[in-house]
Amino acid sequence: MVNKIEISHVDKFYGRKKALKDVTLTINQGMFGLLGRNGAGKTTLMKCLATLHTIQNGSIKICGIPIENAKEIRSITGYLPQDFSIYPTMTVQESLNYLGLLSEIENSLCKKRIEMLLKRVNLTEHQNKKIKALSGGMKRRLGIAQALLHNPKVLIVDEPTAGLDPEERIRFRNLLCEVAEERIVILSTHIVGDIEATCEDIAIMNNGKILWQGTVSKLLENAYGKVFTVNVDKKYLAEIKKQFIVTGMLVQNEYATVRIISENQPEIGANLTEPNLEDAYMYCLYSNDCDISGGV
Amino acid sequence: MLFFKECKKIIFSLIFVIYCIVLSGFYFTQFSNDCQYPLEKPHEGQTDYGTISKEVPEIIMPSAIEGLVSEYLSGEFSAYPYGFYKCVKLKEKDKKKLVEIITELSGISAETLENFDNYEPSGYIMGEDGNPVYTNGNIPEINIPPMLTYDDFRELMRKADKIIGGGSKYSDENIVSNFSQIPKTYEDALAEYEQFCKDDKITGAYARLFCDYMGIDLSILPVFVAVFLAERDKKSRMEQLVYSRKISSAKLIFTRYISLVFTMLIPVFITALLAYAKVKNIYPDNELDKFAILKTAVYWLIPNIMASSAVGMFVTEITSGLISIFVQGTWWFASIFASSELTGSIRNFTFVMRHNSLLGYDIFQNELHTIVFNRLFFTIISVLVILLNAVIFEMKRRGVFNVKLFENRSRKSET
Amino acid sequence: MSNYLKIAAVNLKHNTAPHLLLAIVIALLTSVIFGISSLNESESAQPLEMFLSLTGIVLLTPIFLPEQNENIRELVRSKRIDYLAICLIRLVYSVIFLAFIFGIFTIIMHHCESDVTIQHFTGGFASGIFLGALGFFFAGITNNSIIGYMVSIVYYIGNFMLKDNLKHWYLFSMSSGNFDEKYWLLGSSAVLFIIAFVIIKKFRK
Numbered sequence: 001m002v003n004k005i006e007i008s009h010v011d012k013f014y015g016r017k018k019a020l021k022d023v024t025l026t027i028n029q030g031m032f033g034l035l036g037r038n039g040a041g042k043t044t045l046m047k048c049l050a051t052l053h054t055i056q057n058g059s060i061k062i063c064g065i066p067i068e069n070a071k072e073i074r075s076i077t078g079y080l081p082q083d084f085s086i087y088p089t090m091t092v093q094e095s096l097n098y099l100g101l102l103s104e105i106e107n108s109l110c111k112k113r114i115e116m117l118l119k120r121v122n123l124t125e126h127q128n129k130k131i132k133a134l135s136g137g138m139k140r141r142l143g144i145a146q147a148l149l150h151n152p153k154v155l156i157v158d159e160p161t162a163g164l165d166p167e168e169r170i171r172f173r174n175l176l177c178e179v180a181e182e183r184i185v186i187l188s189t190h191i192v193g194d195i196e197a198t199c200e201d202i203a204i205m206n207n208g209k210i211l212w213q214g215t216v217s218k219l220l221e222n223a224y225g226k227v228f229t230v231n232v233d234k235k236y237l238a239e240i241k242k243q244f245i246v247t248g249m250l251v252q253n254e255y256a257t258v259r260i261i262s263e264n265q266p267e268i269g270a271n272l273t274e275p276n277l278e279d280a281y282m283y284c285l286y287s288n289d290c291d292i293s294g295g296v
Numbered sequence: 297m298l299f300f301k302e303c304k305k306i307i308f309s310l311i312f313v314i315y316c317i318v319l320s321g322f323y324f325t326q327f328s329n330d331c332q333y334p335l336e337k338p339h340e341g342q343t344d345y346g347t348i349s350k351e352v353p354e355i356i357m358p359s360a361i362e363g364l365v366s367e368y369l370s371g372e373f374s375a376y377p378y379g380f381y382k383c384v385k386l387k388e389k390d391k392k393k394l395v396e397i398i399t400e401l402s403g404i405s406a407e408t409l410e411n412f413d414n415y416e417p418s419g420y421i422m423g424e425d426g427n428p429v430y431t432n433g434n435i436p437e438i439n440i441p442p443m444l445t446y447d448d449f450r451e452l453m454r455k456a457d458k459i460i461g462g463g464s465k466y467s468d469e470n471i472v473s474n475f476s477q478i479p480k481t482y483e484d485a486l487a488e489y490e491q492f493c494k495d496d497k498i499t500g501a502y503a504r505l506f507c508d509y510m511g512i513d514l515s516i517l518p519v520f521v522a523v524f525l526a527e528r529d530k531k532s533r534m535e536q537l538v539y540s541r542k543i544s545s546a547k548l549i550f551t552r553y554i555s556l557v558f559t560m561l562i563p564v565f566i567t568a569l570l571a572y573a574k575v576k577n578i579y580p581d582n583e584l585d586k587f588a589i590l591k592t593a594v595y596w597l598i599p600n601i602m603a604s605s606a607v608g609m610f611v612t613e614i615t616s617g618l619i620s621i622f623v624q625g626t627w628w629f630a631s632i633f634a635s636s637e638l639t640g641s642i643r644n645f646t647f648v649m650r651h652n653s654l655l656g657y658d659i660f661q662n663e664l665h666t667i668v669f670n671r672l673f674f675t676i677i678s679v680l681v682i683l684l685n686a687v688i689f690e691m692k693r694r695g696v697f698n699v700k701l702f703e704n705r706s707r708k709s710e711t
Numbered sequence: 712m713s714n715y716l717k718i719a720a721v722n723l724k725h726n727t728a729p730h731l732l733l734a735i736v737i738a739l740l741t742s743v744i745f746g747i748s749s750l751n752e753s754e755s756a757q758p759l760e761m762f763l764s765l766t767g768i769v770l771l772t773p774i775f776l777p778e779q780n781e782n783i784r785e786l787v788r789s790k791r792i793d794y795l796a797i798c799l800i801r802l803v804y805s806v807i808f809l810a811f812i813f814g815i816f817t818i819i820m821h822h823c824e825s826d827v828t829i830q831h832f833t834g835g836f837a838s839g840i841f842l843g844a845l846g847f848f849f850a851g852i853t854n855n856s857i858i859g860y861m862v863s864i865v866y867y868i869g870n871f872m873l874k875d876n877l878k879h880w881y882l883f884s885m886s887s888g889n890f891d892e893k894y895w896l897l898g899s900s901a902v903l904f905i906i907a908f909v910i911i912k913k914f915r916k
Binding site: 310311314318321322325326372377378382383384385512513516517520523524527617618621622625 | 733744745746748749750754773853855856857858860861862864865868869872873876
């Protein structure tokens with residue numbers, strides 16, 4: 001069986017509103033990042049992959065299995081929703097046992113996997129705690145454990161790092177990277193840093209469409225020669241914001257150092273600089289005529 | 297403004313739509329259905345003007361004592377301890393106590409009662425020709441001791457009621473209506489009708505009937521609306537957003553509460569106007585009080601809405617919506633079935649006030665003091681509950697009152 | 712099969728237990744508030760259809776409640792076993808509990824020398840399950856159990872007021888000696904259950 005996800009020409013409507021427009025995408029083994037602002041359609045696409053939504057047009061195949069075959073798809077995919085929560089009165093152990101039952105995992109195997117996963121996500125000592133007593137980070141780790149319980153070929157995680165503190169966030173990313181060695185992991189985020197640290201392949205979504213797909217280095221390459229820094233008096237900031245896409249700024253006393261994106265060398269004494277992923281992402285949106293006047 | 301925003305939120309919620317449908321459903325099937333024809337003026341020569349219960353010792357004493365002896369001999373007492381029929385059978389110990397009371401009341405000795413074996417109940421039995429025939433029954437002869445005063449009699453009956461377990465025919469609430477029904481005369485009936493037209497200006501009577509019916513619904517429906525909205529706020533995590541806003545807790549909670557009560561009153565006032573139109577329609581020539589129904593609705597129904605919304609908001613705040621519904625449901629149930637009387641049974645703490653009659657202006661006027669106290673009581677209590685709600689909300693906002701309370705408990709139980 | 716039993720056991724412990732407890736409390740209250748001894752045939756119908764039927768609301772309305780939180784529902788729906796199968800499991804055992812409550816209550820009434828027959832059991836159960844089916848249906852299609860409770864409780868109250876104007880769907884018919892309504896109630900309950908499942912399957916994602 002082929003270890004990849006093939007999405008071709010998918011449309012999805014909510015009533016009249018088109019949430020996905022002609023999405024075509026191929027995802028291979030390893031970490032795959034889905035980047036886009038809030039409301040771009042990332043969550044919708046992920047829910048379609050997890051068989052929580054049905055698609056109207058096009059086709060999706062996960063490891064060769066068509067998405068309409070929900071039961072089989074569900075047994076090879078693990079899903080961690082954006083806001084993970086589970087029956088608050090259960091303990092960590094009980095909830096994993098129950099979700100194992102729902103995934104129809106054989107009993108003795110399930111026990112072994114729970115033990116192994118709890119160790120891996122560092123929850124062994126909290127296994128008798130009630131869900132409602134867990135911290136945000138612990139809950140998220142339990143979320144990843146439950147998604148991996150049936151050893152899925154595909155792991156779908158929606159905005160996994162939102163609301164975590166920096167330390168938890170780094171730990172969580174590392175965990176995902178380890179997991180991705182053996183399977184496809186699809187990660188959606190609007191936090192560019194998450195992608196930078198974990199993914200090689202990415203896709204950028206906007207307004208229900210795939211704007212761009214490729215590797216991180218390719219995205220950076222595209223932005224090369226388009227990012228500048230400039231030192232200006234603070235009072236000109238507003239003017240600069242009006243003229244250029246500003247991706248960063250550092251204000252010191254009367255002066256400000258501003259990172260801007262521009263197709264051509266601006267005439268205000270700007271220096272060309274090495275783009276980072278954030279710049280590259282903004283440039284991608286900009287060069288595809290997306291409305292980014294609101295800034296980052 | 298927050299108030300209008302809240303009102304808008306309520307009006308466009310599914311639960312409010314259901315609330316309006318249910319309320320108007322009840323209005324049309326109950327009140328509106330009762331207002332098809334005008335109340336007829338009594339005229340001389342009618343065979344029956346209805347009965348009226350009057351506390352006449354000479355009538356009550358013999359018939360109540362007879363009833364008690366008869367029930368004792370049958371071995372079964374019918375009672376309505378919680379508003380529902382209950383057939384009570386006494387234990388030997390209680391029987392003995394009751395025999396003493398019977399002897400004091402009727403002069404029938406314990407031996408006579410013990411050995412009396414051809415008891416027959418009074419009532420209708422099937423006659424030989426197949427038609428029901430009334431029989432007086434057969435019980436030992438009653439000789440009320442001449443020394444027995446009416447007060448003694450009532451005291452003994454009170455004791456008997458206690459032995460039976462309350463809610464019997466002999467209780468303070470029931471004894472008069474059960475054993476002293478006397479037929480109304482033409483003059484009585486006419487006087488009552490005059491009162492209906494003049495003192496009540498007709499609309500006053502219909503206002504009471506309107507509030508009687510609507511009060512039943514408005515003592516329970518608001519809790520659903522309140523709980524629905526409180527839960528939705530919780531679910532959409534409004535709290536987290538709301539917590540950081542500048543507005544004071546008291547202002548926020550009270551605004552929510554007032555908008556809740558206000559919006560729920562809108563359909564009440566609309567039905568009140570419909571009710572007036574209906575009354576005007578069947579009494580086109582009489583002098584009516586245009587605002588009677590609205591006025592009565594204000595003081596009668598607002599406390600009901602206030603109290604049940606307050607329960608909904610407060611209990612949901614500290615526990616869950618489900619528990620609120622259970623609490624309000626129990627209160628409603630207890631209040632509705634606590635009294636078997638549909639008029640003249642309003643007490644200081646009667647939550648659902650009943651007056652299911654177009655007549656009885658006197659009864660209602662006599663209760664007026666109680667009613668004023670009653671309605672003020674529920675209004676004030678509701679405001680206090682909401683105040684407490686605001687305090688708890690403020691504590692949550694500061695992180696003092698937290699679900700941690702429960703978490704600690706569960707952690708302890710595990711160790 | 713054993714998997715389904717296990718799922719039922721977990722659900723019973725974490726999701727149904729408090730509701731079941733409340734149903735039992737209502738059954739106990741019924742026996743205290745109404746007398747249940749020495750009642751004749753029509754009097755015996757009262758506690759069963761007028762009060763014990765409330766256990767139907769308590770048991771069947773909250774069947775969708777555990778997953779009313781959308782996050783939990785999505786998680787459960789992403790698993791191999793169909794989400795509605797879990798709801799069906801809950802429905803089945805809740806109906807069995809309801810039958811048990813009515814059964815035991817009827818037997819106790821019989822022991823207290825009330826004039827009860829199998830009809831009383833069926834009649835009371837029919838009223839209970841219909842109230843529950845209303846709650847289940849509205850809670851299910853609106854995804855809000857509060858609405859479920861509201862509709863079923865309002866219908867219950869309506870029965871005191873409208874009485875046999877409710878025709879085939881009058882809950883308290885047995886107290887006045889009619890039994891035909893009960894078949895309608897049972898049939899309608901089945902219809903409500905099925906429609907609720909179909910609607911949720913088709914329209915609510």
